Amino acid sequence: MSTLIFEESRQGRKGYAYPAIDVPEKDGLSLDAQYLRETDPDLPELSEVNVIRHFVTLSRRNYGVDLGFYPLGSCTMKYNPKINEDLASLPGFLGLHPLQPIHTVQGILRLLHDITTLLCEITGMKWGTLQPLAGAHGEFTGMKLFRAYFDKRGESKRKRILVPDSSHGTNPASAHISGFEVIELPSNREGMVALDALEPYLDENLAGIMLTNPNTLGLFEKDIRIIAKKVHAAGGLLYYDGANMNAIMGRVRPGDMGFDVVHLNLHKTFATPHGGGGPGSGPILVAERLVPFLPLPDIVKKGDAYGLDVDRPDSIGRVAGFFGNIGVIIRAYAYILTMGADGLKRASDLAVLNANYLKEKLKKIYRLPFDQVCKHEFVLSAKDMKDRFGITALDIAKRLLDYGIHPPTIYFPMIVPEALMIEPTETEPRESLDAFLEVMGKIGEEAEQSSDRLKEAPKNTPVRRIDEVLAAKQPVVRYKKDG
Numbered sequence: 001m002s003t004l005i006f007e008e009s010r011q012g013r014k015g016y017a018y019p020a021i022d023v024p025e026k027d028g029l030s031l032d033a034q035y036l037r038e039t040d041p042d043l044p045e046l047s048e049v050n051v052i053r054h055f056v057t058l059s060r061r062n063y064g065v066d067l068g069f070y071p072l073g074s075c076t077m078k079y080n081p082k083i084n085e086d087l088a089s090l091p092g093f094l095g096l097h098p099l100q101p102i103h104t105v106q107g108i109l110r111l112l113h114d115i116t117t118l119l120c121e122i123t124g125m126k127w128g129t130l131q132p133l134a135g136a137h138g139e140f141t142g143m144k145l146f147r148a149y150f151d152k153r154g155e156s157k158r159k160r161i162l163v164p165d166s167s168h169g170t171n172p173a174s175a176h177i178s179g180f181e182v183i184e185l186p187s188n189r190e191g192m193v194a195l196d197a198l199e200p201y202l203d204e205n206l207a208g209i210m211l212t213n214p215n216t217l218g219l220f221e222k223d224i225r226i227i228a229k230k231v232h233a234a235g236g237l238l239y240y241d242g243a244n245m246n247a248i249m250g251r252v253r254p255g256d257m258g259f260d261v262v263h264l265n266l267h268k269t270f271a272t273p274h275g276g277g278g279p280g281s282g283p284i285l286v287a288e289r290l291v292p293f294l295p296l297p298d299i300v301k302k303g304d305a306y307g308l309d310v311d312r313p314d315s316i317g318r319v320a321g322f323f324g325n326i327g328v329i330i331r332a333y334a335y336i337l338t339m340g341a342d343g344l345k346r347a348s349d350l351a352v353l354n355a356n357y358l359k360e361k362l363k364k365i366y367r368l369p370f371d372q373v374c375k376h377e378f379v380l381s382a383k384d385m386k387d388r389f390g391i392t393a394l395d396i397a398k399r400l401l402d403y404g405i406h407p408p409t410i411y412f413p414m415i416v417p418e419a420l421m422i423e424p425t426e427t428e429p430r431e432s433l434d435a436f437l438e439v440m441g442k443i444g445e446e447a448e449q450s451s452d453r454l455k456e457a458p459k460n461t462p463v464r465r466i467d468e469v470l471a472a473k474q475p476v477v478r479y480k481k482d483g
């Protein structure tokens with residue numbers, strides 16, 4: 001365990017030196033006594049070198065894609081080219097203020113307009129907004145668009161949103177907080193939406209369906225055109241959760257599948273180092289009939305100039321301050337331009353190839369409940385190991401930490417017991433895939449030999465296995481100086 005910075009504090013130690021104040025104090029200008037604090041703030045007192053060593057030590061305990069393999073399914077933790085960081089840090093971007101007069105920010109407006117056009121091309125949609133600050137925020141915005149669309153048509157009773165049982169938790173949550181009733185659709189034996197489960201809901205109460213394709217099992221919903229036709233025929237709309245876009249960029253477009261609203265996670269598919277909750281960007285792109293409802297302001301091109309259009313009486317209004325998470329959007333723009341159409345296609349192809357390579361090798365050791373060609377990710381189950389040796393997905397994940405590898409996503413999707421959801425991404429070379437396979441093989445052997453080593457893992461990490469029951473029952477969430 002590392003010490004807290006407060007524990008390194010020594011009374012009177014300083015990391016700074018200010019020159020003495022050389023302006024005289026002026027009477028009558030001091031703060032009212034009621035605003036003055038009576039005691040000094042309880043801040044740590046350290047020298048500069050203490051502070052630097054403290055934080056550098058902590059930073060070395062971080063794990064990230066820049067250090068090693070990070071097969072976190074659903075999250076697309078790929079290596080992000082550093083050129084995107086450089087471009088997002090250009091002084092011209094860093095110095096911008098969102099309230100500058102329009103004629104002084106033509107460059108960034110052009111970039112925002114251009115990337116919206118590019119994202120429409122990639123997804124097969126008409127227009128969009130860059131405002132949402134995460135995928136879940138895009139979902140929320142999309143649900144607001146559904147609502148506005150139906151209200152405008154006098155179909156306010158359309159309140160039901162269908163969500164498959166393999167869906168990401170944000171989908172039902174977004175539909176619910178937008179005032180919709182969420183109906184869970186069961187998956188069939190192939191891990192796809194069961195078409196007959198759809199039938200009972202195809203009526204005048206249907207608002208729509210939220211899908212990700214490929215789904216969270218990494219499987220492509222082959223019946224998507226049929227699903228779209230049925231939902232549209234019943235008067236509903238289709239929402240596309242684009243978190244898995246890394247599997248199909250340049251190959252298939254959600255618009256061509258029949259979707260009406262798409263969100264993209266720029267921070268997953270289009271290059272931004274993420275994790276730990278941010279930063280994110282979840283633009284949504286929509287079909288023509290939903291354009292009038294998009295958030296304001298819209299960025300428009302008039303001749304050679306760019307401007308902001310606020311004349312949209314049916315707009316749902318703003319969903320974020322200003323233009324969204326600009327730094328992430330710039331990285332995505334740089335990524336798309338440097339990759340080009342062929343590069344994006346190739347990235348998807350390699351993501352799919354890498355996933356299938358791992359899947360074919362690992363299914364010999366771990367159970368693969370849905371044994372098909374996958375897209376960018378696949379889901380194993382440790383259920384057999386649990387039954388035979390008492391080893392759970394959590395134990396496997398913890399043991400991976402000992403071997404210096406970030407674990408895959410576990411216990412999601414919920415329809416697979418003891419799920420291990422693996423997404424290698426396109427940026428991993430064969431060697432790192434093979435190294436992961438070797439470790440997964442070793443862990444399989446360890447499970448058979450003795451369960452202790454796995455139950456006690458991780459042993460090589462700064463923080464060992466946490467007693468989750470105790471942590472839940474007696475959580476210590478605040479540091480107190482003296483015990």
Ligand SMILES: *Cc1c(COP(=O)(O)O)cnc(C)c1O
Nearest residue numbers: 074134135136168170241243265
């Ligand atoms: C990550 C993810 C989301 C949510 O996106 P955030 O950007 O984390 O809000 C939604 N659906 C799927 C399938 C995801 O993987």
